[in-house]
Amino acid sequence: MGRAEAAAMIPGLALLWVAGLGDTAPNLPRLRLSFQELQARHGVRTFR
16 A cells, blocks of 8 residues: 555544544543554654
8 A cells, every 4th residue: 555545544544433433522632642653553644
């Protein structure tokens, strides 16, 4: 998978993830940290 494909895929996964965790709103700081970890794991720094 190329970097562009990963950058295009991750926001969609994040939207599904947030939708699935919509009832756990108090955990948003942890979700944000997890999303940063996900970005780091995929080597995606920005979506530009």
